[in-house]
Amino acid sequence: MPIVTVLQGPRTPELKRELVQKVTDAFVDSLGVPAESVQVWIQETPPDSWAIGGTLTADK
Template identity: 75%
Template structure:
């Protein structure tokens, strides 16, 4: 059973739902796995807790 971990900033529940379904579909379509064997874990980090290019993501 694959476990996919997504590290990201905060997103709406609707966007997370779409992401989970899309990742699951990739494993179903490409590996022939049953959808209920695919786990997707989303770990959200507030934008003031990470940065890109030396700038906090909250400032972008």
């Protein structure tokens, strides 16, 4: 059973639906596993809890 973890900033439910479908399809196509066996976990980090180059993304 493949388990995929996606770390990202907040996204809309529509974008997350599209993402998990495409990730699932990639595993089905490349590994030949059934779609029902693929788990995708999305962990969202708010902009004030994540930095790039020493600056919070909330401050950009």
